[in-house]
Amino acid sequence: MKQQMFKKSRLAWLVGSAAVLLYGGTAVAAELSVCIDKSSPTAAMDSGLAHAIATQEANTLALHEFDGSGGGDDDGFSMKEFGKLAKATCSLVLGFPVDADSKSTPPGVLATTPYGHTGFVLVTPKGSKATTLDQLPKNTDVAVTYQTTPNLYFVDHPGVNADIHLTDDDALSALEKRKVHAAMLWQPTVVHYLVGKHEAARFSYHELDEPHAQFNLVALYDAEHAPAAMEFEKAIAALTESGQLAKLLAPYAQAGLAMPSSRGKSAMLKRSAVEGGIDRLCGSKKSSAKTDATPPALFTSTQADSGKIKYLTYCAMCHGPTLQGRAGPALTGPNFASAKAKFHVSEVFTIVANNMPATSPGTLAHEDYVEIMAFLLQQNGYPAGDKALTFEDATKSKVKLLYRAGPIDNK
Numbered sequence: 001m002k003q004q005m006f007k008k009s010r011l012a013w014l015v016g017s018a019a020v021l022l023y024g025g026t027a028v029a030a031e032l033s034v035c036i037d038k039s040s041p042t043a044a045m046d047s048g049l050a051h052a053i054a055t056q057e058a059n060t061l062a063l064h065e066f067d068g069s070g071g072g073d074d075d076g077f078s079m080k081e082f083g084k085l086a087k088a089t090c091s092l093v094l095g096f097p098v099d100a101d102s103k104s105t106p107p108g109v110l111a112t113t114p115y116g117h118t119g120f121v122l123v124t125p126k127g128s129k130a131t132t133l134d135q136l137p138k139n140t141d142v143a144v145t146y147q148t149t150p151n152l153y154f155v156d157h158p159g160v161n162a163d164i165h166l167t168d169d170d171a172l173s174a175l176e177k178r179k180v181h182a183a184m185l186w187q188p189t190v191v192h193y194l195v196g197k198h199e200a201a202r203f204s205y206h207e208l209d210e211p212h213a214q215f216n217l218v219a220l221y222d223a224e225h226a227p228a229a230m231e232f233e234k235a236i237a238a239l240t241e242s243g244q245l246a247k248l249l250a251p252y253a254q255a256g257l258a259m260p261s262s263r264g265k266s267a268m269l270k271r272s273a274v275e276g277g278i279d280r281l282c283g284s285k286k287s288s289a290k291t292d293a294t295p296p297a298l299f300t301s302t303q304a305d306s307g308k309i310k311y312l313t314y315c316a317m318c319h320g321p322t323l324q325g326r327a328g329p330a331l332t333g334p335n336f337a338s339a340k341a342k343f344h345v346s347e348v349f350t351i352v353a354n355n356m357p358a359t360s361p362g363t364l365a366h367e368d369y370v371e372i373m374a375f376l377l378q379q380n381g382y383p384a385g386d387k388a389l390t391f392e393d394a395t396k397s398k399v400k401l402l403y404r405a406g407p408i409d410n411k
């Protein structure tokens, strides 16, 4: 599920033809060779920065462009490809965004110290006083793009409504036409779109203090190019000192390091407090693994049965009759309820009850949502029992949602 959320957040870069612009060609003076993704909304910023770094280092620049868009193929640029680029094509890959909350970089490559930060922002028309989700008037529709991280933020902010669009352009166009008065989108995408239409002055954006909203920009490199990375860091320090860095990154990103979100932190603290408590009660780590192996019975089989019919009526057109996913993501299986996603029943239920069905969120009766949740749990391998699930239980349940039927990856 995490994977799906990130698919559209510019981490899914695809390899295409790599246009290679070699200046000189022979090994004369020292050369800085940099890879940039020409399909990224930050391409202009990345190339501007590459030129400034080369000038600072008194090196010639060899700019290698790769196409991360994949031309409609949605398989994504595999993270491994960055290793290949960094090893064989260039000494630095510029502009790679690293989630400030999870800090994961592609395998096999190293990352420089972050030189700037960007991320998902709250976009509002100029003049709006709200700078956070909670400051928006109650029931404001907030445009987001399908399968991007900000879809998750509605769970913690029930006062605003999700207005889900298939593409960033659709979400932006809803905002531009004032069909909605706020949107949560990837800052470089917003800037790219609005600057292109000469409309940047009509909107303001605010960094979101939410989990996985803040990203640091780093250059990726292979260990054998460590000297180039050190030179890069020195050049960045000089550009920071002279005040040039901030200008080179604006308006796509800000100079300096992003702070991890305070929400992410408090959620993490809460989670470890709960787990610590369970561990203390049960005595050892082994027993918490045992808790995972025998999931509690949260609902009755009658609930799951009528939940199935309601699921088929209200949800199947988007999530598929066997929950395999269609326009909406799969709702069963290890990709949905994976250990990585760290979902609890309450979180999934809140998404279902507040944001679903995507076309008319929150319109079903409480009982319908509860029975559909019972069906979802059943389909993910949870047993039925004697006690019926209530709306309140489902909203509060801290039981972990982990797919248990079929081939489980036991980690």
Ligand code: HEC
Pocket (backbone or CB within 6 Å): 001, 145, 146, 147, 148, 151, 152, 164, 311, 314, 315, 316, 317, 318, 319, 327, 328, 329, 330, 331, 336, 348, 351, 352, 356, 357, 358, 359, 372
């Ligand atoms: C019109 C299409 C549509 C309908 C109908 C619909 N959904 Fe969704 N659903 C979506 C889309 C699109 C997403 C992905 C949104 C996002 O990015 O979070 C989604 C996301 C979800 C998620 C979060 C999954 C995840 O991996 O994060 C759950 C749970 C869910 N839907 C349950 C339901 C249930 C239950 C119903 C029926 C009450 C339902 N949906 C009806 C389109 C739909």
